Amino acid sequence: xxxxxxxxxxxxxxxxxxxxxxxxxxxxxxxxxxxxxxxxxxxxxxxxxxxxxxxxxxxxxxxxxxxxxxxxxxxxxxxxxxxxxxxxxxxxxxxxxxxxxxxxxxxxxxxxxxxxxxxxxxxxxxxxxxxxxxxxxxxxxxxxxxxxxxxxxxxxxxxxxxxxxxxxxxxxxxxxxxxxxxxxxxxxxxxxxxxxxxxxxxxxxxxxxxxxxxxxxxxxxxxxxxx
DNA sequence: GCGACAG
DNA sequence: ATCTTGTCGC
Numbered sequence: 023x024x025x026x027x028x029x030x031x032x033x034x035x036x037x038x039x040x041x042x043x044x045x046x047x048x049x050x051x052x053x054x055x056x057x058x059x060x061x062x063x064x065x066x067x068x069x070x071x072x073x074x075x076x077x078x079x080x081x082x083x084x085x086x087x088x089x090x091x092x093x094x095x096x097x098x099x100x101x102x103x104x105x106x107x108x109x110x111x112x113x114x115x116x117x118x119x120x121x122x123x124x125x126x127x128x129x130x131x132x133x134x135x136x137x138x139x140x141x142x143x144x145x146x147x148x149x150x151x152x153x154x155x156x157x158x159x160x161x162x163x164x165x166x167x168x169x170x171x172x173x174x175x176x177x178x179x180x181x182x183x184x185x186x187x188x189x190x191x192x193x194x195x196x197x198x199x200x201x202x203x204x205x206x207x208x209x210x211x212x213x214x215x216x217x218x219x220x221x222x223x224x225x226x227x228x229x230x231x232x233x234x235x236x237x238x239x240x241x242x243x244x245x246x247x248x249x
Numbered sequence: 250g251c252g253a254c255a256g
Numbered sequence: 257a258t259c260t261t262g263t264c265g266c
Contacts (some may be wrong), residue, residue, distance in 0.1 A: 048262055064256070102257075112255070133255050143255070164255045202255085203251035 028103070028117035036100075036109045037140075042143040043150050049205060052128060052155055052213035057083050059221055060126035060229025062118075062148065064111045065238040072147065073098050074115035078230055079126045085230040089125035093241045104164060105139050108147035119152055128155040128209070132231050135214070137181055137189035137204035139165050149207025156206030157214040159187070159228055161222060163202060173197050178215060188214055194222035201226060 028034075060079045066072065072095065079090040094117035100110040101213035111133075134143035135158030143164065149156025168191040176198045181189035181204065189204030192215055200223075205214050221228035227235070 064257085066256085068258060071259075102256065106256090107255055137254080144254095158255085160255050162255065163253095165253085 030170070032100075033103070033106065033223055040106075040108075040140060040142050043147060044140070046137075047142065047146055047207050049206060049210055052157075052209045052217060054125045056217065058080065058089060058124060058126040058128075058228050059086075059195050059217065060122075060129040061132070061221075061228060061232070061234040062115050062129055063132045063231055063234035063238055064114060065235070067242065070102065071097055071099070072242075073110065073111065073114045074238040075118045076241065077115065077118045077122055077129070078233035078237055079122065079124050080221070080230045080233065086221065088233055090122055091210070091233070091237060092118045092121035092123075093237055094121060095241065095245075099188060107133060108144040110219050111144060112148055112151060115148060116151065126154065128157060128217065128229050130157050130159050130188040130218070130230050131159075131206065131211050134158040134160045134164050134202065134233070135189070135204035135209070136207035137164065137166055137183065137202060138139050139180075139183075139192065143204070143206075145204070145206040149209075155208035157209050157217055158202075158204040158206050159218050159231060160202045160204075161199075161227075172189040172209070189213070191242045192218060194228070195224070195226045196216065201228075202223075
């Protein structure tokens with residue numbers, strides 16, 4: 023059962039902060055000379071009060087080989103609310119970021135960028151907060167509509183919300199469900215699509231995000247096994 | 250008013 | 257997201 027929590031003052035504050043940070047976001051093509059691409063993902067325990075966040079940096083010029091990584095753990099109180107996911111997950115990701123020895127040129131986030139009800143999803147939020155280029159790559163839709171792209175890898179279609187082009191349904195693997203790509207900080211749709219394709223040579227999920235997913239899950243399970 | 254709703 | 261084993265397919 024979901025509660026009408028947006029009425030709580032803390033959420034009203036989050037909405038204001040979201041609007042403030044959005045005004046700092048800068049739309050522009052990703053740099054041409056990208057090399058280190060990071061993936062960010064978060065996993066949580068059964069009751070969701072403890073989060074594990076991971077960031078893995080892959081070398082685009084070395085077949086996406088991992089070049090650095092960092093995991094962090096944190097207790098959180100902010101609940102999951104569609105549209106306010108960033109307020110729950112960004113703190114632990116910021117902590118993981120601080121532990122990274124090699125900062126990436128761009129970070130791929132397992133969430134939406136501007137394909138968001140107020141145009142500022144977690145991927146965009148993370149980019150602005152860290153001051154790094156960011157791209158959103160989500161597995162399911164938050165808002166908007168699209169036509170299913172054709173079955174071949176590389177095909178994509180527009181993701182439209184309130185009459186605006188906010189992202190793309192991109193087929194990263196033939197005959198497999200598409201992912202939803204949208205621009206974040208210091209990025210735009212065309213370059214974001216190109217980056218996601220470059221990071222997903224064979225599987226549906228971009229390699230940096232897959233690596234981050236595996237890392238935070240391993241951290242969580244490993245800890246559960248001990249105490 | 251009714252449904253939809255990233256992870 | 258998480259709770260969960262085996263199983264089908266490349």
